[in-house]
Structures are given as structure tokens and as C-alpha cells.
Amino acid sequence: MTTTGAGRPRLKTRTRPGATARDEILDAAAELFTTRGFTGTSTRMIADAVGIRQASMYHHFATKDDILAALLLDTVTAPLACAEALERDCRDPVVRLYALTLFDAAQLAESRWNLGALYLLPEVTTDRFAEFRSLRIELMALYTEFALEAIAVIGDPDVGPEAASLPFRLVEATINARSDAAVDRSDAPAQAPAPDLVADSVLRVLGRSGPATEVRAVARAELDRLTGSCPQPRR
Amino acid sequence: MTTTGAGRPRLKTRTRPGATARDEILDAAAELFTTRGFTGTSTRMIADAVGIRQASMYHHFATKDDILAALLLDTVTAPLACAEALERDCRDPVVRLYALTLFDAAQLAESRWNLGALYLLPEVTTDRFAEFRSLRIELMALYTEFALEAIAVIGDPDVGPEAASLPFRLVEATINARSDAAVDRSDAPAQAPAPDLVADSVLRVLGRSGPATEVRAVARAELDRLTGSCPQPRR
Numbered sequence: 001m002t003t004t005g006a007g008r009p010r011l012k013t014r015t016r017p018g019a020t021a022r023d024e025i026l027d028a029a030a031e032l033f034t035t036r037g038f039t040g041t042s043t044r045m046i047a048d049a050v051g052i053r054q055a056s057m058y059h060h061f062a063t064k065d066d067i068l069a070a071l072l073l074d075t076v077t078a079p080l081a082c083a084e085a086l087e088r089d090c091r092d093p094v095v096r097l098y099a100l101t102l103f104d105a106a107q108l109a110e111s112r113w114n115l116g117a118l119y120l121l122p123e124v125t126t127d128r129f130a131e132f133r134s135l136r137i138e139l140m141a142l143y144t145e146f147a148l149e150a151i152a153v154i155g156d157p158d159v160g161p162e163a164a165s166l167p168f169r170l171v172e173a174t175i176n177a178r179s180d181a182a183v184d185r186s187d188a189p190a191q192a193p194a195p196d197l198v199a200d201s202v203l204r205v206l207g208r209s210g211p212a213t214e215v216r217a218v219a220r221a222e223l224d225r226l227t228g229s230c231p232q233p234r235r
Numbered sequence: 236m237t238t239t240g241a242g243r244p245r246l247k248t249r250t251r252p253g254a255t256a257r258d259e260i261l262d263a264a265a266e267l268f269t270t271r272g273f274t275g276t277s278t279r280m281i282a283d284a285v286g287i288r289q290a291s292m293y294h295h296f297a298t299k300d301d302i303l304a305a306l307l308l309d310t311v312t313a314p315l316a317c318a319e320a321l322e323r324d325c326r327d328p329v330v331r332l333y334a335l336t337l338f339d340a341a342q343l344a345e346s347r348w349n350l351g352a353l354y355l356l357p358e359v360t361t362d363r364f365a366e367f368r369s370l371r372i373e374l375m376a377l378y379t380e381f382a383l384e385a386i387a388v389i390g391d392p393d394v395g396p397e398a399a400s401l402p403f404r405l406v407e408a409t410i411n412a413r414s415d416a417a418v419d420r421s422d423a424p425a426q427a428p429a430p431d432l433v434a435d436s437v438l439r440v441l442g443r444s445g446p447a448t449e450v451r452a453v454a455r456a457e458l459d460r461l462t463g464s465c466p467q468p469r470r
Contacts, residue, residue, distance in 0.1 A: 039274035120355055120411070122269075123272065158444075162429070166428065170405065170408070173401075173404035173407070176354075183368065191400075197397055205436045205440060211393045
């Protein structure tokens with residue numbers, strides 16, 4: 001204990017984004033979890049990557065699970081707040097769904113680490129992550145609700161309510177596309193689809209055809225207007 | 236060695252599907268990997284789940300990675316053979332893409348274990364799984380090729396070539412929906428979308444509107460005709 005330089009606040013200068021040590025820990029853990037795997041990452045490796053001692057890290061997070069829980073929560077709280085704001089303030093079902101899709105697809109495409117790739121971890125099925133899972137299900141339910149209303153407004157006789165589950169899936173496909181792009185850079189046709197394309201496709205799947213230009217402009221304006229209630233996602 | 240009953244061929248009677256011990260090992264490993272995680276599963280646990288000794292298992296697979304590689308290959312070889320047969324024998328781009336989607340979405344939805352949930356494992360980015368990744372990218376490329384041809388035939392002026400990446404993503408969304416359904420059974424709106432719905436949506440995303448009834452019937456007939464060249468996926 002005394003040989004490792006107790007008293008020094010950190011072992012190296014700050015190199016990670018984040019205003020606080022907590023943010024730096026989250027950033028280092030996000031990198032390690034998404035590149036080396038959750039099981040393959042130790043709390044020691046996270047502390048080393050930040051340049052702090054393990055004891056300092058335990059001041060912020062008692063366990064590795066707590067770090068993962070915080071990271072996963074971060075991926076759903078912003079889109080959920082956005083969905084709730086849109087539910088409250090935006091009356092056009094098509095614009096509302098388009099705006100949510102744009103916001104969520106953009107945060108999944110542009111976040112520094114592809115944390116959605118951790119959603120399928122078996123660890124995430126345990127009680128420790130019940131809060132994350134329940135918020136993600138809330139988000140999924142809002143997508144479905146918005147989609148059902150959009151289907152009703154669009155009125156395509158060939159599109160039934162079962163299509164309402166697809167917008168959420170199209171948005172989360174961004175995660176898989178990013179994973180593929182990260183692995184096989186050279187010859188992969190894979191890259192994350194642009195948020196506009198995802199949002200256009202969401203409306204098509206629900207039976208709307210023709211250009212989405214106007215809906216897109218209104219949805220963007222709506223998102224700008226809601227900036228206060230829609231917190232910007234962590235980058 | 237001699238105390239564990241050497242000479243007895245297996246420790247319990249066969250309880251898993253599969254004509255051979257190899258198939259039983261794959262089935263047990265698939266269950267454990269998808270429910271307890273790859274890192275959380277030992278070769279000992281797999282042998283125990285089959286009711287054979289570890290030494291017998293090593294006769295079929297030298298390492299846990301070899302078992303995972305075999306399982307992952309199984310998820311892409313059947314749809315890839317189907318795609319190649321359709322490329323060879325089916326001249327209608329819309330029918331071809333619809334048929335591939337139906338086949339692949341059905342195998343992902345109906346396979347005994349949701350092995351696609353392992354695609355995002357960090358382990359799968361290593362050289363050991365290069366063959367699997369390259370076959371999956373081949374499949375992805377065929378989807379993109381089929382989709383580009385379908386976009387050209389459909390001719391919607393609002394759909395550009397960038398939409399060609401989406402059909403593959405819509406099909407793989409089946410994996411995520413199954414994962415969600417398995418975890419939060421009670422209140423989850425999540426379940427795997429029906430293959431027909433996925434295939435209908437693939438055409439919509441590429442700009443085709445109206446009922447897909449006729450395309451679906453032709454695509455099914457095409458798949459029946461190709462049964463010889465399209466091996467049935469492992470259930």
C-alpha cells in the first residue's frame with residue numbers, strides 16, 4: 001500500500017474525456033468492456049486505464065457490475081426523456097416517431113463506445129440490471145405506442161399493428177452495424193446507417209411512401225425546441 | 236482416471252437432440268453459451284450437460300473456441316447456401332430477396348438456441364473466428380447485392396442505394412427480439428417478429444408498397460423448389 005505512492009492523487013495526467021473522475025472511469029470501462037469484453041475486464045484494468053488506484057475507483061463504484069449498470073442506464077435515459085417529452089409536447093404521430101428515431105439512432109451511432117453491444121450479455125439478465133432493463137422496455141413500449149398511432153394515421157391497409165415492433169429494432173440495428181464495421185474494416189460493406197435513413201425506413205415499414213423531407217424538417221425543429229427536456233446523450 | 240468409470244461410454248442416457256455425440260455437445264454448448272455466457276461456461280460444464288467425460292469431448296473438439304466456431308458457422312452456412320442457390324436459379328430480384336429473408340428470418344426465429352446473440356462477443360473478433368466472420372460478410376454482401384437489384388426494379392425515386400444495407404439488419408433484428416423476449420417474459424412487448432412480417436418490411440424499406448401476398452407465394456414456391464440446394468438449418 002505505502003509503496004505505490006499513497007497521497008498522490010493520480011498516477012498519470014488526465015487523458016480521457018469527462019469532467020470528473022467518475023466520467024473518466026466510465027469512459028475507460030466503456031472502452032474495455034466493448035473491446036475486451038465484460039468478463040475479460042478487471043476493475044484493476046479499468047483503474048490502470050484511468051491512471052488511478054483501485055481504492056480510488058471503489059470510492060465511485062463498489063463493483064464492476066455497478067460500472068456496467070451506470071453505462072447501460074446512460075444509453076437509455078436520454079432517448080427515454082426524449083420520448084417522454086415528445087409524448088407530452090408533439091401531437092403529430094408521424095413527426096413524433098420520426099423525431100424519436102432520429103434522436104436515438106444518432107446517439108447510438110455517435111456515442112464514443114458502442115455500448116449497445118453489451119445489451120445481449122448474459123450478465124445483463126440478472127437482477128442487478130433490472131432497472132436498466134425496465135427503462136429499456138419502457139422506451140420500447142413508447143416506440144410501439146408511437147408506431148401504432150403512426151400506423152393508424154398513415155392508414156395503409158396492408159400494414160397491421162404487428163409492424164409496430166419494428167421501428168425500435170431498426171434503430172437498434174445501428175448497434176450491430178457499428179460492431180460489424182469495427183471488426184472487419186477492410187472489406188466489410190457494414191457501417192452504421194445514417195440516422196436519416198433509419199428514420200425514413202421506419203416510416204416506410206409502417207406504410208408511408210414518398211419523400212420524408214418535410215417530416216424530417218419538422219421533426220428536427222421539434223427536437224431543437226425540446227432541447228431543454230431532451231438531455232444530450234453522453235458522447 | 237480409473238475411478239470415474241473408464242469403459243462406460245457415457246454417464247447418463249442421451250437427453251439432447253442430435254444423431255451423434257458431436258451434435259449433443261453442440262446443443263449443450265449452445266444452451267450454456269446463450270444462457271450463462273461464453274466466458275461463464277467451462278468445457279467441464281458442457282461435458283457434464285451431455286453426460287460424457289471431458290476426455291470424450293476433447294475427441295470431438297480440442298477447445299471451447301472450436302465449439303463456438305462450429306456453432307457460429309452453423310448459423311451462416313444454411314442461409315449462405317440458400318442465397319447462392321437463389322442467385323443461381325431465381326431471376327426475379329424482388330422474389331429472390333424476399334425468399335432469402337423468409338428463409339433466414341425463419342431459421343433465426345426457430346433455431347433451438349438464439350446463437351446470433353453471440354455475434355457481438357469480443358472473442359468473435361479474434362482470428363479463430365475469421366472463417367465465420369468472412370462467411371457472414373459474404374452473406375451480408377449477397378443481401379446487399381440482392382437489395383440493390385430490388386431497389387433498381389422497384390424504382391422508387393425516394394429510395395437510394397444506401398437503403399440496401401437495411402434488409403440484412405432487419406433480418407438480424409430477430410436475434411435481438413428473441414433475446415429480449417427470453418429475458419423479460421412478463422411485461423415485455425418483445426417477441427421475434429414473424430418471418431413474413433420481416434420479409435414484407437424488407438420490401439417496404441426498399442420502396443415497394445402494396446400487398447406482398449403474391450411475391451410471398453412465389454418466394455415460398457421458389458424455396459420449396461430449391462430445397463435440394465438450400466439445406467435445412469439446424470433446429
